[in-house]
Amino acid sequence: MPARLKDVASRAGVSIKTVSNVVNGYVHVAPETRAKVQAAIDALGYVPNPTARRLRGGGTGVIALAVPELRSPYFAELAGLIVRAAEPRGWTVLIEQTDGRAERERDLVSGLRRHSIDGLILSPAGLDATEVLTGGLPTVLLGERMWDGPADHVAVDGAAAAADATRHLLRLGRWRIAAIGAPDRPTAVTRTQRLAGFRAAMAGSGLAVDPRLVVPVSGMHRADGAAAMARLLDQVEQPPDAIFCFTDPLALGAIRTCADRGLDVPGDVAVIGFDGIEEGRYSTPSLSTIAPNTGRIAQFAVDLLAERLGGGVSAAVPPRAICVEHRLLARESTLGRLR
Amino acid sequence: MPARLKDVASRAGVSIKTVSNVVNGYVHVAPETRAKVQAAIDALGYVPNPTARRLRGGGTGVIALAVPELRSPYFAELAGLIVRAAEPRGWTVLIEQTDGRAERERDLVSGLRRHSIDGLILSPAGLDATEVLTGGLPTVLLGERMWDGPADHVAVDGAAAAADATRHLLRLGRWRIAAIGAPDRPTAVTRTQRLAGFRAAMAGSGLAVDPRLVVPVSGMHRADGAAAMARLLDQVEQPPDAIFCFTDPLALGAIRTCADRGLDVPGDVAVIGFDGIEEGRYSTPSLSTIAPNTGRIAQFAVDLLAERLGGGVSAAVPPRAICVEHRLLARESTLGRLR
Numbered sequence: 001m002p003a004r005l006k007d008v009a010s011r012a013g014v015s016i017k018t019v020s021n022v023v024n025g026y027v028h029v030a031p032e033t034r035a036k037v038q039a040a041i042d043a044l045g046y047v048p049n050p051t052a053r054r055l056r057g058g059g060t061g062v063i064a065l066a067v068p069e070l071r072s073p074y075f076a077e078l079a080g081l082i083v084r085a086a087e088p089r090g091w092t093v094l095i096e097q098t099d100g101r102a103e104r105e106r107d108l109v110s111g112l113r114r115h116s117i118d119g120l121i122l123s124p125a126g127l128d129a130t131e132v133l134t135g136g137l138p139t140v141l142l143g144e145r146m147w148d149g150p151a152d153h154v155a156v157d158g159a160a161a162a163a164d165a166t167r168h169l170l171r172l173g174r175w176r177i178a179a180i181g182a183p184d185r186p187t188a189v190t191r192t193q194r195l196a197g198f199r200a201a202m203a204g205s206g207l208a209v210d211p212r213l214v215v216p217v218s219g220m221h222r223a224d225g226a227a228a229m230a231r232l233l234d235q236v237e238q239p240p241d242a243i244f245c246f247t248d249p250l251a252l253g254a255i256r257t258c259a260d261r262g263l264d265v266p267g268d269v270a271v272i273g274f275d276g277i278e279e280g281r282y283s284t285p286s287l288s289t290i291a292p293n294t295g296r297i298a299q300f301a302v303d304l305l306a307e308r309l310g311g312g313v314s315a316a317v318p319p320r321a322i323c324v325e326h327r328l329l330a331r332e333s334t335l336g337r338l339r
Numbered sequence: 340m341p342a343r344l345k346d347v348a349s350r351a352g353v354s355i356k357t358v359s360n361v362v363n364g365y366v367h368v369a370p371e372t373r374a375k376v377q378a379a380i381d382a383l384g385y386v387p388n389p390t391a392r393r394l395r396g397g398g399t400g401v402i403a404l405a406v407p408e409l410r411s412p413y414f415a416e417l418a419g420l421i422v423r424a425a426e427p428r429g430w431t432v433l434i435e436q437t438d439g440r441a442e443r444e445r446d447l448v449s450g451l452r453r454h455s456i457d458g459l460i461l462s463p464a465g466l467d468a469t470e471v472l473t474g475g476l477p478t479v480l481l482g483e484r485m486w487d488g489p490a491d492h493v494a495v496d497g498a499a500a501a502a503d504a505t506r507h508l509l510r511l512g513r514w515r516i517a518a519i520g521a522p523d524r525p526t527a528v529t530r531t532q533r534l535a536g537f538r539a540a541m542a543g544s545g546l547a548v549d550p551r552l553v554v555p556v557s558g559m560h561r562a563d564g565a566a567a568m569a570r571l572l573d574q575v576e577q578p579p580d581a582i583f584c585f586t587d588p589l590a591l592g593a594i595r596t597c598a599d600r601g602l603d604v605p606g607d608v609a610v611i612g613f614d615g616i617e618e619g620r621y622s623t624p625s626l627s628t629i630a631p632n633t634g635r636i637a638q639f640a641v642d643l644l645a646e647r648l649g650g651g652v653s654a655a656v657p658p659r660a661i662c663v664e665h666r667l668l669a670r671e672s673t674l675g676r677l678r
Contacts, residue, residue, distance in 0.1 A: 038449060069419060076415035080408055083436045094433035097422045110377065116455035222621040256621040282561040282595040284623050
């Protein structure tokens, strides 16, 4: 007969609750107690039974975080923040890379793994709003997608943020402004929103947008930004005097191409990105950017999920949407060297 | 009575094996078949029973990857590669951030979650070799740690790679070479190995190492590199003419401090890092670095684990250790602008 929780408690000389705390990974267990319980678990070959735990209402203590790709510093940094935000609750966060593929996101939200995870934080890149959440796994969505969506949602106002970036360039007296990162397909909602914000700010200043200065990309990485900048420079006689790049890696790639072509940043071309990743603080020139408050995104995501899991909010409460603020970080790539 | 696999198969009009392939996330299932099975799963509320699946020897199709931190681009990029390498096997990879804490690594290797994962790829930062692998969960270790360790192991020869970085600086005629990233505690094995390689290369050229030019750090990020470089410059009359930084982020931080202090890289100070992260290809100056073959690390890690899981290698086969090659990428931060 397999060992039960109370066998472990009895052997370790602690309460069942203490064993449960260790098994669930809660942090407030003294190291020596944890070691004693672990020794008893090892000796008895005890394996926690997730189904039994769920029936007792304890949950697995494990949530999943699904992001399109960890190679993107924004998602890698956000993942780290969510792990930290979940720690005081004693949650383990398992991170999954979806590559933005609809079928992987579908597998997650369909609840196929609901025996091993309690809830899901998902940054969708492939699924349509209508497809999300048929499986009943408590889920919080991240990103600009799915306002009025089917689940709790923490988002940034991408259009407003993009307009802020563009207005920063306009205030510096730049008029011939390019945008790198336009969508290459209609489902790229994040980029569509940022492009709308760019256009709105330009229109607000009475400026027409030269269509040759709006450059679509198929990826959001440094290499995509470097290639897009090269394409842009090849197809216009006169370079733009400023560029709004829809992610920081795109901006860092574009700046690299400027250096290779002998263009001074920001003397010839001012460049601003969008993400607020750490890399931009240390690059040369340091990168002006729009920084969503990622610490707060992480905290809200965990808190909203905890309310659903802990019953603090009933399942009947309709999906909540929280918009997190962003900041303009003006640095050397638009302002020049600060001495 | 809960729905069973064969109920799903019958409703979808497919074989039990096909349902099993969908549930296990195998990739070679036609999209329309997958959709049919998914519809049947949804309609019947079928939940796969992991215990039953394990009893049938099928495993969960899920492995865990544990890395110290995703904020580190090296680990974020490596995680992405491991997810890709696992894909042809139909595995789902769940990623966990341990923050290098021994207790989190212990929880993982102790097999407490063996009901929901089949195996583990672990980059240990907190545990001692003697502590690893009491739980019997098939595990592959990554990193420089634990040669002759208790499990299969994919590693880089950190000392040899550090010596290569140092010799590159020596070949450029630099003699007054600093090292940023020395260990601040004896358990920091990776850094201890890199420091040993640095010292060996210096000694091999008959050069003494000025102890003030060996700078310990408590973290390996850009901010740590920037602060270490500032400390270094403050405590010597004459700056070093070259620096070997033990990670790329340390190097990028150090280069930023050089820019702030009016030092030209590489004119005044040549800088080389260690990681081969994408960021260094696009930085200005682009970053010379030691690049472990991370694609091969990812492939070996998955292959070794697959052999243990699939029974291709019996449990009686002692731990195997594979050393993956590295390359010196000489770029602008040591060679200057290439035109």
